[in-house]
Amino acid sequence: MPAKSRFTRLDAFTKTVEDARIRTTSGGIVTIVSLIVVLYLAWGEWLDYRRIIVHPELIVDKGRGERMEIHLNITFPKIPCELLTLDVMDVSGEQQHGVQHGVRKVRLRPAADGGAEIEAKDLKLHADEDAATHLDPEYCGPCYGAPPPTEGTKPGCCNTCDEVREAYASASWAFGRGENVEQCQREHFAERLDEQRHEGCRIEGGLRVNKVVGNFHIAPGRSFSNGNMHVHDLKNYWDMPIPQMHSFTHTVHSLRFGPQLPEAISKRISSGGAYAAGSGATQPWTSHHVNPLDDTKQETTDPNFNYMYFVKIVPTSYLALGWEKTFKGFAQQEDHAAEVGSFGLLADGSVETHQYSVTSHKRSLQGGDDAAEGHKERLHARGGIPGVFFSYDISPMKVVNREARAKTFTGFLAGLCAIIGGTLTVAAAVDRTVFEGATRLKKLRAKDL
Numbered sequence: 001m002p003a004k005s006r007f008t009r010l011d012a013f014t015k016t017v018e019d020a021r022i023r024t025t026s027g028g029i030v031t032i033v034s035l036i037v038v039l040y041l042a043w044g045e046w047l048d049y050r051r052i053i054v055h056p057e058l059i060v061d062k063g064r065g066e067r068m069e070i071h072l073n074i075t076f077p078k079i080p081c082e083l084l085t086l087d088v089m090d091v092s093g094e095q096q097h098g099v100q101h102g103v104r105k106v107r108l109r110p111a112a113d114g115g116a117e118i119e120a121k122d123l124k125l126h127a128d129e130d131a132a133t134h135l136d137p138e139y140c141g142p143c144y145g146a147p148p149p150t151e152g153t154k155p156g157c158c159n160t161c162d163e164v165r166e167a168y169a170s171a172s173w174a175f176g177r178g179e180n181v182e183q184c185q186r187e188h189f190a191e192r193l194d195e196q197r198h199e200g201c202r203i204e205g206g207l208r209v210n211k212v213v214g215n216f217h218i219a220p221g222r223s224f225s226n227g228n229m230h231v232h233d234l235k236n237y238w239d240m241p242i243p244q245m246h247s248f249t250h251t252v253h254s255l256r257f258g259p260q261l262p263e264a265i266s267k268r269i270s271s272g273g274a275y276a277a278g279s280g281a282t283q284p285w286t287s288h289h290v291n292p293l294d295d296t297k298q299e300t301t302d303p304n305f306n307y308m309y310f311v312k313i314v315p316t317s318y319l320a321l322g323w324e325k326t327f328k329g330f331a332q333q334e335d336h337a338a339e340v341g342s343f344g345l346l347a348d349g350s351v352e353t354h355q356y357s358v359t360s361h362k363r364s365l366q367g368g369d370d371a372a373e374g375h376k377e378r379l380h381a382r383g384g385i386p387g388v389f390f391s392y393d394i395s396p397m398k399v400v401n402r403e404a405r406a407k408t409f410t411g412f413l414a415g416l417c418a419i420i421g422g423t424l425t426v427a428a429a430v431d432r433t434v435f436e437g438a439t440r441l442k443k444l445r446a447k448d449l
Contacts, residue, residue: 026434034427041419049412052321054401061315061398068211068313068354069343071260073204073253074218074388077115079246081105081201082193083220083237087230088207090214095225096207103205110198118199141183146171161187169224169233176235197241204253208343211394219387220246232385237303246303250388252296257313257392258353259344260291292358304365306384311392313356314399320349321403355399356392 076084086103088096107118140157146167148156158164161184168175177193178184203218220237223230240246298307344352367382407415 022435024435024438026438027431030427030431030434034423037427038420038423041423042416045412045415045419048415049405049407049409051406052403053406055404057400057402059398059400061394061396063211063315063398066211067208067343068257069259070207070209070216070255070257071205072207072255073202074255075108075115075200075202075251075253076218076248077108077111077200077251078249079201079220080193080196080199081107081121081203082196083246084201084203084218085221085223085232086203086207086216086218087223088209088214088216089230090210090212092210092212092214094210095230096209102207103203106202106204107196108200108202111200115200117202143167144181146173158183161189165222169222172224172231174233174235175222176233177239193236194241197245213393215389215391217385217387217389219385219389232387234385237386240303244301244303247300248303248305248307248386248388249299249301250297250307252293254291255293255390256291256354257311257356259351261318261351261353292356298362300362302364304386306363306365306386307388308361308363309358309388309390310360311356311358311390312395313354313392314395314397316353316355316399317401318351318353319400319402321405323350323402 084105088094104120106120109116109118139159140154141159141164143158143164144167146158146164147170148158149163149166149170152163152166153159158167161178161181164178164181164183165175177190179190181189184190207216209216219232221233221235223232225231237246293309293311346352363381365382365384365386367379369376369379
């Protein structure tokens, strides 16, 4: 028998002699059942430890001087690319007439012929096909009384049809089909326009704008500013060979502000704010960050029609698990020279983007009321520009979603100990009850005999 140490008196776990122990069948069954219960509950505790929850928080957006990206993909099946112009303007006074960077126009066959792609052209200033390299290097085309464009291929000259159109727009003059303009006759501008009359167009790409109240719109004709008014040269739009052959029937395939949340992240949020590793369960009524204008379709046969979408944008951040160790802010927001599409994504999986809600309105430019719908008192203004207009406003509040573990490792260990201790205690009580009951039952039977 080993010598007793000084800690013997402190032993709270007294042991019984092996000879005094009684092993029973019921005790073996209770032991197996309790072991299964411990394993089952321990597995659930482990899954709970691995579970990641998303903490949503609403804060005041304190960003200043930031830029925002708009990504769009819109199809116009009844108007050719040659007639469409994309413009952006905001309350800060910045205007982008005929956006030429980050956007491309895709020519489409007529809807009756299937609407397949014909050609895709990236919009940019001074494209190679517009350079007019075949001209004499000393050639300086006239601008026909309009001020030469500041970004022309040759200062003080209008060497291409597009530069003449730009010069006319800067002077707020209508251009039309370019009759008696040698540059346009040389490039067969009118013939190209007639050739594309029956085509459709898809505009896709991204814009970078100031993060302030503003709007962007797609309308026919070259745009220009006349005083405080924004004007489009609609002559070529109205000169239709066939009445009502053009209209702003359109399909918004996608419209988002900032990067799209990856599908995995969307599932994490839409699963009720929590998920276990490997779990992709989602609930349809908790969908999150779904762009409400995606797959929106509007149809009209009236060329005098105007569609307006009023968008309320809410800045949204998603901070991935462990973000506090690597997060240094969305520094690329200040890098205005970065390529479109680079804003808002960090290497650790964090995302800076925007959600939005939208209301829409449509009206004929000829005015009238809603008597057909039973609302004679509702009048529509006359006049305006046909097209599709998006007016956006920025919310002063910001939604921040932070990933975090549902419990700490110490919490997992505490839960595990509670499971083992509690299960064994209950199992011991059950075993004791069964043993005592069996013993008394044997005594009663012995007396009867």
